[in-house]
Amino acid sequence: MASTCQLVWRAAPDATIRRALICTPKYPNGYNVANRIPAVNMIDAPPAPAAPMATGKRQLMDAALRLMSQHQASDALSLRELAREAGLNHNTFYRHFSSLSQLQAELMSEFSAHLREGTRAARARTEGEPSVAKRVVGWLFEFAAQHRALCLVAWRTLHGPPSEGRLQLQRCLHDLRDDMLHEQRAMNLLPPGPDDVWRRMLGLYGRHVFALMVRYLDDATQREALLAEAEELLAVLVAGTQALYPGKTPKA
Known part of the structure; x- marks a missing residue:
């Protein structure tokens, strides 16, 4: 049975729309329309990587992620709990974050x-x-x-x-x-x-x-x-x- 994508492909009125559907039907000689898609230069390429993050900041972010993934909302965290999870003094937090x-x-x-x-x-x-x-x-x-x-x-x-x-x-x-x-x-x-x-x-x-x-x-x-x-x-x-x-x- 044909997939929904294949059915929509057959119903599409022109080649431009067929390409838009992202389907890639193969022909008897093995030619695949996807091979016609050219390589594309990145548009608005991301900026160069930022400077390495401070170790303490990284530890706090990783610790917060672990705690939040355990069904804790960010507003339910305490600074002391977060610092303990990160292995840091709780005063360290404000060196990196305002809140x-x-x-x-x-x-x-x-x-x-x-x-x-x-x-x-x-x-x-x-x-x-x-x-x-x-x-x-x-x-x-x-x-x-x-x-x-x-x-x-x-x-x-x-x-x-x-x-x-x-x-x-x-x-x-x-x-x-x-x-x-x-x-x-x-x-x-x-x-x-x-x-x-x-x-x-x-x-x-x-x-x-x-x-x-x-x-x-x-x-x-x-x-x-x-x-x-x-x-x-x-x-x-x-x-x-x-x-x-x-x-x-x-x-x-």
Whole structure:
């Protein structure tokens, strides 16, 4: 039985939309349309790495992450508890942070930087998995497995009460959405359409992929099914957007 992605691919009216669906049907001679996608220079490449973080600051951030991953909200932490977990004097905290909220925001900023750098690299890579969607989401699953505590804390922070950390994550999702829009368009993987509409659609997709990362942490055996779900959702969003806004050109 044909997959949803394959069915949408067949129904797509032109090659531009087919490329946007990220499907990669193979032909009898083994030619794969994914091989036509050129390597892409990074858009708005991340700045050079910052200076190494002070040891005490790193210890405090790692200790906070361990405590918060044990179902403790950042506002429930005490400085003494945090310092004890980090193996430091509690007065050390104020050498590096003005408040626990600032520490949480820096953790989420670090999380955001990792995601932007990693997804850009995965999107630009041309070897291996031909599906751009599966390549990027697959990298996110690997990142989540290697940084389980950080991902779970970020998920709880995003869905928790208002905080500096939550604002940082919302900015991260907006940045990831814009990265995807600009880079997919540069690779000719998105059909024309109003930028404001694409941003809304890709924003929905990004939030769903974040949820898929958490589901992957719950059960890694679902990996292929979750990758297929991400690819299918993107195909439906792209086809639906193009159907609603046929022939519309992007805003400058």
